[in-house]
Amino acid sequence: MIGLRKIHCAISATVSMFLAGCVQVPDTSAFKASADFPEFKQESFEEYVQSTRGWLRENRAFTTDNPEVELDANAPFEIKPLKQGKKRKGILLVHGLGDSPYSFVDLAPALAKQGFLVRVVLLQGHGSKPADLIPVTMESWQELVEYQAKQLQGEVDELWLGGFSTGANLVTSLALQQEEDVKGLLLFSPGFKPKSAMVSLAPYLAKIKDWADIDETENYVRYDSLAVKGAGEYYRTSKRVRKDLEATAFDRPVFMVMSEYDSVINSEGVLELFESRFTHPDSRFIWYGNDPESEDPRVSVLEARIPELRISNFSHMAPLFVPGNPYYGKNGSYRMCNNGQLGKAAKNCPIAEEVWYSAWGYREKGKTHARLTWNPYFDEQMSQINQIFKKHSEQ
Template sequence: MLKSITLLTTLLLLISCSQVSNQNPLHTASAALPEHRQSDFQSYLSDTRTWLEQQRVFVSADKQAELNANMPYELPPADGQPPQKAVLLVHGLGDSPFFFRDIGAELSKQGFLVRTLLLPGHGSRPADLMLADSDEWQEAVSHHTRLLQQQVGEVWLGGFSTGANLVTSEALSNDDISGLLLFSPAIVPESAMTHLLPVVNLLSDWLDQESSDGNYTRYGSLTTNGATQYYYTTRQVRQQLVENTYDKPVLIALSADDSVVDSEAVKSLFEQRFNNPASKLFWFGETTETTDSRIEVLTSRLPQLQISNFSHMSLLFAANNPFYGRNGSHRICENGQTEAAEKLCPDSNDLWYSNWGYQEADKVHARLTWNPYFDRLVSSIKQVTSAK
């Protein structure tokens, strides 16, 4: 979804380009966004499902699967015991709670009460991100954090991409949070031009306006306002990190080749501003210069699996995920390659996998959508969250 933000050098061209007709219901906003401040989580779930049933523009024949993928959810501890610890997981821009299916299940096995959010503007139709506001996203995270803290004493926050920005901001202002789990945290954008987004938002509604490719777990189009609100989350959390260090445990998983995030800058923030000795950063890439023993480098070039490098989204999913896994039902062929390569991708029997925008002669690359080191990541999550 954030691929458009990595192409901000073409923003002025996008303003003048013709756009897909707004007659497409995907590109027509709902009248209003749903309420997210219910007094209990079950009411939030019930109200959100009702709203999605009424407002979602379905993109596949399986409406129930679409609803389930976009619904927030709760998982009790897998051992059936009353929860002693809990975690709130927050998805990224244009994404859905589905992105935590694998991580959430593993956290449940580790004894967590797991909850996910659906950020306002998500789950229904891409045009609803015209109505989104980063302050409302932050308030939703704060509200549901408080609901968890009323129920469980030890509360962790986890987030992917934009969601990682939001939960980090919450933790920096809420001393009662026990720690953070951050997956591809989009704290520092790869593009140096994201500061232009608020201006472009005054001139153009869309950064990327597409018809659906059948992927019901995330939006295929991106409004300029949605990207602008993402930018505001980066500005907020970076300012907080200038003024504060974070001394609770944190696990960060980061691709060195992330097309959305300035990975080196985020690594530097980890070294300088996240100072708990039990913290851990997984660097999925080749070697990197560091003297910080808390950083573990795991090679991202795995020819035996036909993986060239890791993508922004790949860190979250297990290889056996039925939708995004190695043999999953959905393949992302729109991957910043040549048009010829993208045409070959759907039926290729010799497919490689990479981040968005990676190209290599004589190879066709789809997006890498699973993590070969998933079990190792899960094991480290347990170590970090057990640290006192």
């Protein structure tokens, strides 16, 4: 993370808003924007997937010696329903800022088991190289999500939308505009309200500065460097969805999940919006943390501190991944040590045998913390989602 000796900058929906100044930009392909973005208005989703994979093959700044694995993680994908009900059901899933379709690698198969045709899109500026977040706009993200949702709607009887962080903002705004066409929503760590008010400066800073943070890592499923423009466009989605919710309450079923300790999003603000603007009685909200003392019976609380698993609290991204995920899971191949630690703890993280897990920025004396990148409650979470489906989706 960037220190306080630098001037203000925006950080993504997966990190905080901090101070930035002169950043040394590496002379590598990752920090040189592509000449264009892939087309997304093909006649079929299969064509969209193949076209995007081709574009990524030509434009991605690969970080490992296995480009096909990287392509699989970053390209849009589809999973056919594993069972067919009375009506055809479809759900479109949209990832967050700096992330990739890999965000839904565990959720998508679980939804397919419930009879859904699952499609996961790639937002412009993502999946290729961090510099591609410099020319992005909220409007281009909105256009892609709207087009892919309309295309899916034409192939199914029921349309659901889902999103993580920035993606949750985009699908919620679309659902509010086209509520009669959307059966319900699944929202994971929705980015409705940034935790830091300084994020609102990002659209202005983007006019004079390209980079908020440069951090070259080997994580091939998301960016750890962030362009200020990308942070600014995230903020615009949050401002837009709050305006949309102020104008119109969403009265269809929604599943929402949030960590009390989210380092990026104002979790209490999200809970307040759920209680006041998502009005359907069968909606559900899971809060990972201490009891927020909500009087809303639709809110359930799950303990975020689990010492036997060395979990201190839940991160922004934790709800998405199963414990057995081969990359991000409990025994996965990637340990996210970029977690806001300093000194000995930061140095120990990559090699320590005993590591604790938390949200970004959490510290505890005598303990080394990596980011919590998996969800010990994933099955319980899916159970609540399936209860909504059972009541409101044709089986």
